[in-house]
Amino acid sequence: MQTQEKVLIQALPLMEDFYTIQGEGFYQGTAAYFIRLGGCDVGCVCCDVKESWDASAHPLVSVEEMASRAKASKGEIVVITGGEPGMYDLTLLTETLKASGLRTHIETSGAYPLTGTWDWVCFSPKKFKAPDPSVFSQANELKVIVYNKSDFAWAEEYASKVKSQCQLYLQPEWSKEKEVLPFIIGYVKANPQWHVSLQVHKYMNIP
Numbered sequence: 304m305q306t307q308e309k310v311l312i313q314a315l316p317l318m319e320d321f322y323t324i325q326g327e328g329f330y331q332g333t334a335a336y337f338i339r340l341g342g343c344d345v346g347c348v349c350c351d352v353k354e355s356w357d358a359s360a361h362p363l364v365s366v367e368e369m370a371s372r373a374k375a376s377k378g379e380i381v382v383i384t385g386g387e388p389g390m391y392d393l394t395l396l397t398e399t400l401k402a403s404g405l406r407t408h409i410e411t412s413g414a415y416p417l418t419g420t421w422d423w424v425c426f427s428p429k430k431f432k433a434p435d436p437s438v439f440s441q442a443n444e445l446k447v448i449v450y451n452k453s454d455f456a457w458a459e460e461y462a463s464k465v466k467s468q469c470q471l472y473l474q475p476e477w478s479k480e481k482e483v484l485p486f487i488i489g490y491v492k493a494n495p496q497w498h499v500s501l502q503v504h505k506y507m508n509i510p
């Protein structure tokens with residue numbers, strides 16, 4: 304029987320790419336090159352990058368071009384974000400980045416099974432589209448966005464599904480930060496396996 308060769312995606316819709324400081328989670332404070340892919344069908348009501356949703360609004364850029372721009376920065380980490388980057392087969396993008404000596408990190412809602420080779424998977428589940436269960440064991444970091452106190456129980460549901468070494472973060476939704484941060488602080492003090500994540504790039508006025 305003839306085996307069908309997988310067609311690797313050579314170009315992806317690129318909304319923006321930039322060199323900055325990772326503001327959230329485990330790598331907070333670390334320089335990183337961000338590649339924000341266009342396209343998302345998760346539909347979070349409080350999404351702060353709704354302009355990323357329509358993939359066709361963003362130009363197709365080759366993976367070589369993206370890797371070469373990332374390599375030109377001094378960063379060693381490339382964060383693939385979106386949108387929902389898991390919508391695409393990222394095998395060739397990650398291969399090309401790794402061949403350039405860069406570390407591959409992804410920020411995903413887990414709505415799709417992951418493709419590609421990842422040095423770090425930040426899994427941030429959303430209530431609007433259930434994650435694919437295959438992502439649970441691949442997550443290095445679970446980052447739950449907290450809107451209200453009831454989200455702690457929801458966060459624990461996912462904490463019970465990821466592997467034991469997975470780093471656990473609770474991050475206030477930006478517009479609710481003043482209201483929910485005191486609850487998060489109390490929760491983390493009572494449940495020290497969790498950590499507080501703040502979007503420190505927003506305090507620094509950087510992207």
Ligand code: SF4
Binds near residue numbers: 343351429
């Ligand atoms: S998954 Fe991310 S990009 Fe997509 S709607 Fe939710 S917050 Fe926005």
